Amino acid sequence: MSAIYTTDEYGRPFIIVREQDKKSRKSGIEATKSHIMAAKTVANIVRTSLGPRGLDKILISPDGDITISNDGATIMSQMAIENQIGKLLVELSKSQDDEIGDGTTGIVVLAGALLEQAEELLDRGIHPIRISDGFERACKIAVAHLDKVSDVIPWSKDDTSDLFKCAKTSLGSKIVNKCHDQFAQIAVDAILAVADLERKDVDFELIKVEGKVGGELADTALVHGVIIDKDFSHPQMPKEIKDAKIAILTCPFEPPKPKTKHKLEITTVKEFEELQKYERETFETMVRQVKECGANIVACQWGFDDEANSLLLQHKLPAIRWVGGPEIELLAIATNGRIVPRFEDLSKEKLGSAGTIREMSFGTTNDNMIVVEHCANSKAVTVFVRGGNKMIVDEAKRSLHDAMCVVRNLIVDNRVVYGGAAAEISCSIAVEKEADQVSSIEQYAMRSFARALDVIPMTLAENSGLPPIETLSYVKSQQIKQGVWSLGVDCMDTGINDMKEQFVFDPLISKRQQFLLATQLVKMILKIDDVIVHRNDEQ
């Protein structure tokens, strides 16, 4: 792999590009082929985690942290891929994750399959741009077909059974499927609690997912309120407060300090005593101010020293200190309180209210958490995840996030297609049919696109321990024969192929996005014919 290396008429080499001996270059078909190789390798890694019977990956980070995951985007981002094309695939799954939140494995598998098909076409001597043109045309057909086979699922605030089923599909492949129904229900309830149904907008910042190691997955619960990972500042303070009026402060319990640089010179004992007196007085005023406005609990963003702490105890004012910024905000939203920047501004209207505030302790450990429930505003919710170990808790959080995204997508757009690769199979049939009517070389590329779509059901079948080719050909023939687009791969071995009966749904936008993004990425990779890499491994 020579760099850009040229010699002049007299055979003397000369340098054109800075540090060109450190740059490696690959061009032409060789570059394209090596890209495809890299992409295929990456796709093969996540391949086995597709579907309800898909397996998990264990990932160990450089610091020794262990992650166990089934989520495509998580696996990809933790793999620390070096190869440029591999990195593109990572971004692909990440953008699917950002946009849709689900289907991150499927998209990578699809992109890998498309590139694999493209390789075959390149070997036949078809120009890479013609291939990508063909893919693009096929993708258009597939997306149009998806619209055709999609179904609208009705839902309302009272009837959420269909949303629940979609959440279940998404959770199907995850570790939490032990408590399948419970998690699906939590996802649906959490989203509906914060969703703005008129604007069809869901703000994820209002949903907080907290995890704590211990207990089991089944102990996971949805709290209509806020959980703060803190405890009361003094162990003798009451552990539960009913009808709480909460003062939310962002100033510390200490004499206010000017922000400008300042200096106080103490020269005599008297002055020192005065200072102490002043400090004590300020504490007392502060506590009085809080008491006077009617608050019976204080949440403070900053800390206070032991003296203030005991003073608060004396005045029977439970307090929580060092509450982080986001938590303060959530607390304020949940309790309809206002964040107060200094003690002078405290007033009755600015207090938040909550039905109960209690300290929750776990098992034999000293860990405590404060739960704020029955809040004035129900729009902030917290999901509290429990699990046997940290890996499970983390994975459960991720799975829950995926499921919540699915529900969110359905609230935004309630059209669905059928899972179990039913949609892919029917698109594959549609594309193949259209391909026959195309007169130019693109025909080949379109057929290859259809074949790439078949990889999804095949992988699904393979991961579920079914004979892939047999299953695919059976489902395909049934789809054509019966004209029912909802037939898919029966991963759970229930004997029913109709995904409509099995209630396996995917949001339409998720599938659509998968097709479009994968095709665009493949196009991009195929279009590259020259790679110039600056290596700095020497230093």
Next chain:
Amino acid sequence: MAGRGQMPMMQPQVIVLKEGTDTSQGVPQLLSNISACLAICDTIRTTLGPRGMDKLIVDSQGRVTISNDGATIMKLLDVVQPAARTLVDIARAQDAEVGDGTTSVVLLAGELLKEVKDYVDEGVSSQTIIKGFRRAADLAINHIKEIAVDTDRSDKAKFRELLEKCAATSMNSKLIGSQKEFFTKMVVDAVMRLDQDELNEDMIGIKKIPGGAMQDSILVDGVAFKKSFSYAGFEQQPKSFDAPKIVCLNVELELKAEKDNAEVRVDKVSEYQAIVDAEWKIIFDKLDSIVATGANVVLSRLPIGDLATQYFADRNIFCAGRVSKDDLDRVCEATGCRVQSTTTGLTAKYLGVCERFEECQIGGQRFNVFKGCPEAKTCTIILRGGAEQFIDEVERSLHDSIMVVRRAVKNQTVVAGGGAIEMEVSRYLRETARQIEGKQQLIITAVAKALEVIPRQLCENAGFDTTDFITQLRARHAQDPERYRWHGVDIEEEAVTDLFAKFVWEPALVKTNAIASAIEAACLILSVDETVTSQKSQDPMAGGQPMPGRGRGMPMGGR
């Protein structure tokens, strides 16, 4: 050692240049410069045209760029050879001047040099060549101006069609080629929204959000920018307004020391509180004066602290701090407000208005969107795409198209692309050259031949039989210049067709500028016969070793 001892006798050496200085001169230097330029051309050769390929470049920091844009690639190649650097510069100049045709200009310059390389070798004076080049440039540019088709600007629909055609042609070779209907509409809409006299392209904001397909990109008739970092209390602010009043500030709304180097000396404990109160008063005065104007949305280029955030939340006002300068400028342009650098004397007349403000979710991010602005001479394109590099490339492509459309608005003559105009100019030069006596004839013919590189490369990239196409084109243009004037390489049909009828249009300016700067660059390279490279000063930033002695210690070839 490095002083040049030209004297054959053993005289004391005269040291003229500093030690380590590298010089080389004469024809060999010229030839080696030309070879360097050709090497650069070879790199970007394959990016030309609708079947052109992209380059993936990884720089020393590991940043990845995938691009088809000539100027971008040239920039990232990090060329050090001085002559070859000229090519980088003309690509950049073309980018700045017309925004499109950066690959063609480099190719053309390279090809010109290649054609005259033999003449240089044979000993034709470079001044003669340069003179010939200049003459050819004049002839070519005049001819383009003559035959360029003037379009009617009065007919709105037709004019728009023209702009769309030009935008589409510039997108052909890019990643977004297959979505060009979608993007041409967007680009033309965006440009039409600008102030037609100024056409300041900075007023078109381009925001990139990973995720979504590129068809999900949208054009907002107003301003949109990403939600900035917010402090606690932000979520309690209202997130949408109808007909809000907007105030733009360049003021820090934070409780902080007013002067960094000031120090307050406190004598008594009781004074403590007074200072604290004074500080609070400063910030509250600022906030009060903002609220007093009746503004609903407060934007600031500097941070808005948690205190101010909560204060505004209490009064149902939306605020955003750390808004970048160009976003703020666009907000001002759109809503008619003025950026205030102080809050004293702030009155309602400095406020801007728009129809609707909203914070909404786009992809994984929350965006502040101002819609329906009264003085909307600005707009924002929100780009979506599967990967960051992907969106970056889409942005570059859109930028090119925007520039082309902008040019077309100002300059309404168009020519046909796809190598048609180059073939026509080539024919014209060839015919004219025959009437010129002397060496100039050869040079002008060489320019004519060099122009053919564009259609040739188009064919090559598309995998067509190059010789076949070029001879066919040449024959047609020679047979009947009038009838076959706009015949060029039609990639879709794989044939030689009339591209003007196929709507492959480009502003004439792109072409005249490309030819002019290519020839300028070629002249510049030809006029250099000596390079003096000073030894690099001990610059830790440079990192690399000084250039290995090219020509040093060797007997000078030229005489």
